[in-house]
Each structure stands twice: as structure tokens, then as C-alpha cells.
Amino acid sequence: MPIAIDVAMEAGDWPSEDTLRALARSAVDAAIARLGPAAIDSELSILFTDDAAMTTLNGAWRGKDRSTNVLSFPVVGIAPGDDPGPLLGDIVLAAETVFSEAALEGRSVEDHLRHLIVHGFLHLLGYDHENDTDAEEMEAAETAILADMGVSDPYSDGD
Numbered sequence: 372m373p374i375a376i377d378v379a380m381e382a383g384d385w386p387s388e389d390t391l392r393a394l395a396r397s398a399v400d401a402a403i404a405r406l407g408p409a410a411i412d413s414e415l416s417i418l419f420t421d422d423a424a425m426t427t428l429n430g431a432w433r434g435k436d437r438s439t440n441v442l443s444f445p446v447v448g449i450a451p452g453d454d455p456g457p458l459l460g461d462i463v464l465a466a467e468t469v470f471s472e473a474a475l476e477g478r479s480v481e482d483h484l485r486h487l488i489v490h491g492f493l494h495l496l497g498y499d500h501e502n503d504t505d506a507e508e509m510e511a512a513e514t515a516i517l518a519d520m521g522v523s524d525p526y527s528d529g530d
Contacts, residue, residue: 374399374459375414383421383466386480391419394481397520398488405516406496407452415459415495417488425465440468441487443494451497451508462491482522489516 376399378392385391395417422438429435429442445460464487473483493509500506514524 377416381420398485413459416461418463422467441491443491449497459495486525
């Protein structure tokens with residue numbers, strides 16, 4: 372059984388819910404195909420909102436009074452490769468920041484969303500980038516998963 376994904380649109384000028392659901396499904400399925408079946412019987416929620424709501428969340432949970440592109444809220448803290456159990460957690464994305472970054476990076480909004488959903492999903496699976504070793508592991512996983520979907524390396528400067 373594939374991971375259940377609950378998609379909600381709260382605010383922001385997002386593509387259709389069907390489009391967002393398809394992007395989320397492709398990103399999560401690609402991550403599972405690359406990393407293995409650890410989270411097969413789990414559930415996660417993805418909230419698509421705007422910068423104002425994200426600023427509130429980022430301030431409350433991280434002490435940063437600004438928006439960010441994606442936040443992840445795991446139900447329990449796990450290490451990469453651990454069984455996450457039935458509930459993974461929540462991923463939240465901010466419309467204005469996502470669209471602005473995609474334009475600045477010369478990427479399609481869809482490819483940038485795929486990257487951010489993979490990034491958020493990896494956080495729910497216990498990956499992090501707090502130190503160089505963990506960042507290299509997480510970025511390598513992201514890059515490989517995105518390549519499987521035909522999305523170029525988001526960490527490459529294009530040279």
C-alpha cells in the first residue's frame with residue numbers, strides 16, 4: 372500500500388489541488404523507490420499556504436520572524452532508515468517564497484515543488500542538514516531522487 376498523502380490548500384495562488392496532489396505523489400513515490408520501503412504503510416499531510424501563514428509557523432517553531440519555502444513537522448524523531456510508523460508528519464509550503472525561488476533559480480515551479488516536497492519528506496524520514504556530513508547525505512539523496520524524476524540537481528550552479 373502506498374503512503375497516504377493528505378493535501379490541503381489553505382492560502383496562496385497555487386496550481387490546482389489535482390496538480391499539487393500529483394506532484395506530491397510523484398515526489399514521495401520516487402523517494403520511496405530510491406530509499407526503500409521503510410514508510411510504505413504511513414501517512415503524511417502536505418499544507419500549501421502563503422508567506423503570511425509560513426511566517427507565523429516559522430516564528431512559533433523556529434524563532435525566525437520570516438517566511439521560508441518549506442517546513443517539516445515529524446510526528447516522532449527518527450533516524451534515516453528507521454521505520455517511521457503509521458504517521459510521518461506534516462510538510463508545509465509557502466506560495467510566494469516557492470514561486471520567487473523558482474524564478475530566481477530558473478526552474479519551473481513544478482520542479483521546485485518536487486524538490487521541496489522531497490526535501491520535506493526526507494526530514495520526516497529523519498534526514499537533516501545541521502552539519503556537513505548530514506547535509507552531504509541528505510543532498511545526495513535529494514539529488515538522486517530528483518534525477519530519477521528527470522529533475523536537474525538543485526544544488527548545482529549549472530556549470
